[in-house]
Amino acid sequence: MRTxxxxxxxxxxxxxxxxxxxxxxxxxxxxxxxxxxxxIFSNNFNGLRNYFELFKDNVxxxxxxxxxxxxxxxxxxxxxxxxxxALLFNQNFKGKSIALIFIMLPMIIPPVVSALSFYMMxxxxxxxxxxxxxxxxxxxGFSWLTDPKTAIWAVVLIDIWQWTPFVSxxxxxxxxxxxxxxxxxxxxxxxxxxxxxxxxxxxxMRKIIMIALLFRTVEAFKAFESIFITTKGGPGYNTRTLNxxxxxxxxxxxxxGEAATLAILxxxxxxxxxxxxxxxxxxxxxx
Amino acid sequence: xxxxxLYFIFIMCGILFVSAFAxxxxxxxxxxxxxxxxxxxxxxxxxINWRQFEGESITFIGNAEPNQESIMQLVNVFEELTxxxxxxxxxxxENLRQKITVDLTGRTGIYxxxxxxxxxxxxxxxxxxxxDLSVYINDPTITxxxxxxxxSDFPEQFIKMGQINNIQYGVPLHLSGTLMIYRKDLxxxxxxxxxxxxxxELWDHASKxxxxxxxxxxxxxxxxxxxxxxxxxxxxxxxxxxxxxxxNWKPMLDSPExxxxxxxxxxxxxxxxxxxxxxxxxxxxxxxLQSGKVAITIDTPAFGISIEDxxxxxxxxxxxxxxxxxxxxxxxxxxxxxxxGINKDSKxxxxxxxxxxxxxxxxxxxxxxxxxxxxxxxxxxGDPRWQEDHPWLAGWQTALMENVKYADPDCRPRIPEYxxxxxxxxxxxxxxxxxxxxxEDAMKEVNKKVYDxxxxxxxxx
Numbered sequence: 001m002r003t004x005x006x007x008x009x010x011x012x013x014x015x016x017x018x019x020x021x022x023x024x025x026x027x028x029x030x031x032x033x034x035x036x037x038x039x040i041f042s043n044n045f046n047g048l049r050n051y052f053e054l055f056k057d058n059v060x061x062x063x064x065x066x067x068x069x070x071x072x073x074x075x076x077x078x079x080x081x082x083x084x085x086a087l088l089f090n091q092n093f094k095g096k097s098i099a100l101i102f103i104m105l106p107m108i109i110p111p112v113v114s115a116l117s118f119y120m121m122x123x124x125x126x127x128x129x130x131x132x133x134x135x136x137x138x139x140x141g142f143s144w145l146t147d148p149k150t151a152i153w154a155v156v157l158i159d160i161w162q163w164t165p166f167v168s169x170x171x172x173x174x175x176x177x178x179x180x181x182x183x184x185x186x187x188x189x190x191x192x193x194x195x196x197x198x199x200x201x202x203x204x205m206r207k208i209i210m211i212a213l214l215f216r217t218v219e220a221f222k223a224f225e226s227i228f229i230t231t232k233g234g235p236g237y238n239t240r241t242l243n244x245x246x247x248x249x250x251x252x253x254x255x256x257g258e259a260a261t262l263a264i265l266x267x268x269x270x271x272x273x274x275x276x277x278x279x280x281x282x283x284x285x286x287x
Numbered sequence: 288x289x290x291x292x293l294y295f296i297f298i299m300c301g302i303l304f305v306s307a308f309a310x311x312x313x314x315x316x317x318x319x320x321x322x323x324x325x326x327x328x329x330x331x332x333x334x335i336n337w338r339q340f341e342g343e344s345i346t347f348i349g350n351a352e353p354n355q356e357s358i359m360q361l362v363n364v365f366e367e368l369t370x371x372x373x374x375x376x377x378x379x380x381e382n383l384r385q386k387i388t389v390d391l392t393g394r395t396g397i398y399x400x401x402x403x404x405x406x407x408x409x410x411x412x413x414x415x416x417x418x419d420l421s422v423y424i425n426d427p428t429i430t431x432x433x434x435x436x437x438x439s440d441f442p443e444q445f446i447k448m449g450q451i452n453n454i455q456y457g458v459p460l461h462l463s464g465t466l467m468i469y470r471k472d473l474x475x476x477x478x479x480x481x482x483x484x485x486x487x488e489l490w491d492h493a494s495k496x497x498x499x500x501x502x503x504x505x506x507x508x509x510x511x512x513x514x515x516x517x518x519x520x521x522x523x524x525x526x527x528x529x530x531x532x533x534x535n536w537k538p539m540l541d542s543p544e545x546x547x548x549x550x551x552x553x554x555x556x557x558x559x560x561x562x563x564x565x566x567x568x569x570x571x572x573x574x575x576l577q578s579g580k581v582a583i584t585i586d587t588p589a590f591g592i593s594i595e596d597x598x599x600x601x602x603x604x605x606x607x608x609x610x611x612x613x614x615x616x617x618x619x620x621x622x623x624x625x626x627x628g629i630n631k632d633s634k635x636x637x638x639x640x641x642x643x644x645x646x647x648x649x650x651x652x653x654x655x656x657x658x659x660x661x662x663x664x665x666x667x668x669g670d671p672r673w674q675e676d677h678p679w680l681a682g683w684q685t686a687l688m689e690n691v692k693y694a695d696p697d698c699r700p701r702i703p704e705y706x707x708x709x710x711x712x713x714x715x716x717x718x719x720x721x722x723x724x725x726x727e728d729a730m731k732e733v734n735k736k737v738y739d740x741x742x743x744x745x746x747x748x
Contacts, residue, residue: 040411041413041703053743124561124562125561125562125580126578143562145563146509146562146566148721148722148723232510234511234566234714235566235721235723236511236714236717237714251381251384251385252513253710254410
């Protein structure tokens with residue numbers, strides 16, 4: 001028995017070390033830094049000052065709102081569209097394997113590349129979006145990234161384009177493992193597709209849906225390239241999320257203590273979101 | 288089948304390998320030095336022992352732009368001259384700031400010589416991260432004053448901009464800032480006699496030259512940032528008679544003059560600028576100029592080489608250059624240059640200094656092409672031989688040298704808090720340009736924010 005435990009530990013050790021060095025230590029150091037006035041020329045203990053200053057900062061609340069808007073709409077649409085794609089690919093049709101490859105492509109492209117590509121497509125005078133609108137639909141184009149009304153949605157769209165394939169893959173896996181007998185029984189009993197979908201499919205896929213949404217929520221919360229490359233948080237503060245604000249505080253103002261405080265608050269918010277998910281998806285039983 | 292594929296791959300690799308030799312390795316020393324020996328001999332005429340730090344190695348970090356890339360291609364000259372090994376990195380501006388910040392804050396001394404943005408010098412002065420270069424300038428074993436010609440061969444305002452509290456932290460690599468650039472041909476077409484001398488004329492010209500969907504009257508930086516829209520708008524702030532703060536550091540951004548300058552800047556862009564101009568930064572302006580979509584701009588003179596090159600620009604040969612328009616407080620130019628300085632934690636400070644003198648030497652500046660790729664030395668800038676290849680250069684130099692007379696190194700105040708203040712005011716200005724707020728509300732709000740920033744930093748004790 002002893003040797004088994006040692007073996008197990010030896011196998012886990014590399015991964016554990018990696019996590020400790022690259023995950024645990026930075027998190028603890030960030031926590032530590034958030035209690036300090038840490039900039040390029042100072043490093044003094046500051047207690048809870050950073051936190052109090054942040055709660056008095058109206059830009060913090062704007063950033064929080066933007067982060068939540070981004071997450072809710074990006075993940076929401078990714079879920080709906082992802083589910084539709086998964087349902088489609090759960091059936092057999094001609095050219096399915098090739099179509100699947102194309103659907104998966106956005107996920108493989110580095111986020112920086114897709115952000116840059118969208119940045120060019122969104123250009124009001126030279127970009128593809130306005131070109132299509134003007135020449136095909138004869139509508140005058142939009143200033144996608146610079147109009148305060150459209151900027152945040154333009155940026156959310158980049159996220160949706162890039163990550164819907166991920167959601168659809170996870171949901172497709174869930175759909176393929178559904179018990180066929182249950183579904184057939186429901187069909188024989190006379191239920192139509194919509195009733196089957198909402199009463200049975202979704203309920204049986206509860207855990208898988210939770211996994212997909214959880215992953216996407218945490219990642220969308222941390223979204224960086226799609227915003228930084230296109231708008232840098234602008235116009236004004238319209239697309240400045242918590243993550244972008246933390247970057248600006250750290251690398252433009254050089255105030256690492258305040259940036260760390262933002263990062264720790266982000267940790268709290270995402271933990272809170274995760275706990276909501278788990279409560280919501282674990283409480284109901286399948287009737 | 289497998290064997291054929293294998294042979295094919297082998298042959299392709301071979302072709303790639305051979306062609307690398309065909310296209311690589313040619314060095315170009317500019318039109319004044321025919322061979323490497325010529326340029327080496329010029330250096331050897333100075334009165335210092337170039338080989339005194341033989342065997343040492345240094346690391347330099349700079350910005351990935353054409354000027355510096357040209358200099359780095361000549362590093363083999365330095366290595367042969369001195370026997371010092373140079374590791375050089377050229378990265379984007381964002382990366383540059385991040386890497387230097389990490390190195391200086393951690394006091395790790397990774398970079399011996401580094402490129403510095405003068406807007407951050409006050410920060411580095413406060414954190415005591417950089418060497419006082421006068422120690423090296425005045426040391427006759429490593430600087431031959433007759434050869435290096437400091438300070439005489441460099442513009443005075445640019446020397447001052449490399450100082451904080453009279454300590455010289457950096458040597459300027461360039462001579463740049465702001466300049467008014469306009470389409471001479473369109474001016475002639477519309478019968479406008481000359482470039483705008485006042486802001487009223489600027490408005491008038493921009494409106495006459497505004498032909499939406501074909502070209503726009505004027506474009507200037509709208510993108511929020513301490514070095515972006517602030518770079519240009521602060522010249523308006525000063526020319527309109529405004530001030531950042533009074534003698535007691537109380538911010539004056541809510542004064543009528545500053546509000547007027549913000550209103551003018553945003554109104555002229557809203558009325559005669561291209562769509563989306565509130566997020567335009569220099570690369571968009573440059574492509575706007577090159578593609579013929581913009582008739583007037585106030586931005587960096589470095590655009591000259593790119594807009595006059597027929598291979599890069601549709602509008603080559605059509606440009607005029609002039610000093611900026613004057614407001615009630617005259618003309619203001621916002622000077623900018625990249626500076627090179629020495630890390631206080633460097634273990635090869637003197638070797639790094641040799642590298643800096645080499646980088647900013649007359650020889651290297653002549654070799655990389657003089658004012659067609661803008662450089663800092665007055666003698667190189669003023670050399671008339673450059674005009675043989677570039678007829679537009681004479682007008683450009685006259686305009687730039689005239690504008691430099693009005694250079695205000697504190698256009699964007701060089702205090703440690705400027706990066707934060709610049710960002711906050713830049714965002715407010717962008718809100719006005721994009722129509723989210725009017726100038727008066729935006730400036731009054733941001734004035735309070737600036738007060739808070741200075742208060743937190745202890746200016747009002």
